[in-house]
Amino acid sequence: MMSMTEEKLPPPVDAARLREVLGQYPTGVCVVTAIGPDGQPVGLTVGSFGSVSLDPPLVAFMPDKRSSSWPKIRPAGVFCVNVLSMEQEPLCRSFASKAPDKFAQVEWTSAPSGSPAIAGASAWIDCDLERVDDAGDHEIVLGRVRDLESRPEALPLLFFRGGYGRFGPMSMVANDAYLSEQLRVVDAVRGEMDIAARDLGGQVVAWSVVGDALVLVASAGELAAGTTWSTVGERVPLIPPVGSAIMAWQDADRIDEWLGRVGDPAIRDMYRARLDGARERGYSVLLDTPNVTDVMRLIDERRLPGEVEALGKEQREALASLPSDPLHFSPAEARKVRAIFLPVKGRDGSTLIALGIRLSRTLSGPADLRHHVERIRDVTERVSRSLTTS
Numbered sequence: 089m090m091s092m093t094e095e096k097l098p099p100p101v102d103a104a105r106l107r108e109v110l111g112q113y114p115t116g117v118c119v120v121t122a123i124g125p126d127g128q129p130v131g132l133t134v135g136s137f138g139s140v141s142l143d144p145p146l147v148a149f150m151p152d153k154r155s156s157s158w159p160k161i162r163p164a165g166v167f168c169v170n171v172l173s174m175e176q177e178p179l180c181r182s183f184a185s186k187a188p189d190k191f192a193q194v195e196w197t198s199a200p201s202g203s204p205a206i207a208g209a210s211a212w213i214d215c216d217l218e219r220v221d222d223a224g225d226h227e228i229v230l231g232r233v234r235d236l237e238s239r240p241e242a243l244p245l246l247f248f249r250g251g252y253g254r255f256g257p258m259s260m261v262a263n264d265a266y267l268s269e270q271l272r273v274v275d276a277v278r279g280e281m282d283i284a285a286r287d288l289g290g291q292v293v294a295w296s297v298v299g300d301a302l303v304l305v306a307s308a309g310e311l312a313a314g315t316t317w318s319t320v321g322e323r324v325p326l327i328p329p330v331g332s333a334i335m336a337w338q339d340a341d342r343i344d345e346w347l348g349r350v351g352d353p354a355i356r357d358m359y360r361a362r363l364d365g366a367r368e369r370g371y372s373v374l375l376d377t378p379n380v381t382d383v384m385r386l387i388d389e390r391r392l393p394g395e396v397e398a399l400g401k402e403q404r405e406a407l408a409s410l411p412s413d414p415l416h417f418s419p420a421e422a423r424k425v426r427a428i429f430l431p432v433k434g435r436d437g438s439t440l441i442a443l444g445i446r447l448s449r450t451l452s453g454p455a456d457l458r459h460h461v462e463r464i465r466d467v468t469e470r471v472s473r474s475l476t477t478s
């Protein structure tokens with residue numbers, strides 16, 4: 089038998105190779121904060137956060153021994169882990185720097201431990217420092233959770249192979265107490281959405297109305313790199329023509345209420361005529377115009393308020409300009425179609441959800457449009473059937 093000293097050791101793993109292979113594992117991004125010994129807030133970006141134990145409630149992260157912030161956090165005996173949301177990439181970069189005052193432009197409040205809870209984060213987890221273990225050029229820090237909070241409507245920032253991204257779900261469902269009936273529909277529709285997205289290409293989406301907003305409740309597939317895409321939980325204030333695919337199949341009172349959000353009676357009549365057109369066709373379309381990309385970006389990047397009341401004048405005008413179901417739309421204009429939506433009816437016959445596709449390519453003509461409409465209709469009918477029999 090060989091002794092330990094004689095045993096042949098495997099060759100050391102090259103650091104570059106470690107980085108490359110381990111970079112294949114995606115992480116979320118957090119900023120760990122505390123109040124330093126000088127009374128000033130401190131923080132650093134970490135990707136090494138994870139949950140460890142439910143009972144007792146323990147979490148961990150791993151600071152580099154070269155970190156200049158960690159030696160200021162440690163004496164506090166408490167820290168707060170801020171899970172960054174997808175809008176917070178600049179914050180992530182600044183807390184990954186050695187800038188002297190990383191908190192200069194940052195809004196925060198005190199978590200119960202006194203550590204900074206950063207505004208706009210998708211969650212914070214406030215901890216007592218439980219123990220610190222040595223781990224090579226890092227340390228392993230265990231924290232005992234004392235309090236925590238999340239914003240379920242926020243989506244996290246992701247880090248992968250040295251780049252940032254956000255969650256582009258194969259299929260994901262919004263988490264909203266008001267949406268129970270719609271979510272039942274979505275449960276029935278999810279698998280179908282995945283298959284349709286794969287068959288057609290593009291992003292298959294399910295929108296529903298909650299209060300006076302249109303909310304994205306499920307999404308499958310994805311769009312070409314460089315384009316924005318809708319993410320679950322996204323809200324758009326419900327003013328014409330937003331929500332046409334659902335409103336076209338509502339009762340007269342609800343349609344009037346929706347149209348009432350437009351001040352000018354002539355424009356109101358125009359939207360009513362557009363809605364009639366969509367109902368006759370059986371589907372609603374959004375056409376490609378120069379401004380539609382800008383408006384979609386505004387929506388996808390969540391730069392709009394969720395409520396009609398909170399819309400500014402320019403934002404109202406931007407939404408009103410969406411080229412939805414123009415009066416003279418004929419299938420021959422299929423090449424201009426950017427998105428198609430069809431209604432899914434609930435048990436009582438009302439329209440619960442608009443199921444649609446955001447196209448990732450230009451349609452070749454009327455036959456291609458028909459193919460897409462039929463394919464989405466196939467899904468909506470199957471779902472309606474499963475709802476009435478379940």
Ligand SMILES: Cc1cc2nc3c(=O)[nH]c(=O)nc-3n(C[C@H](O)[C@H](O)[C@H](O)COP(=O)(O)O)c2cc1C
Nearest residue numbers: 132133134135136150151152155156157184185247
């Ligand atoms: C996505 C990402 C993840 C990171 N994860 C860690 C980590 O887990 N541990 C760590 O010590 N540093 C991590 N860093 C690096 C620190 O944020 C960076 O070294 C920072 O300069 C530390 O600042 P400090 O010296 O003020 O502590 C990460 C940086 C990025 C961008």
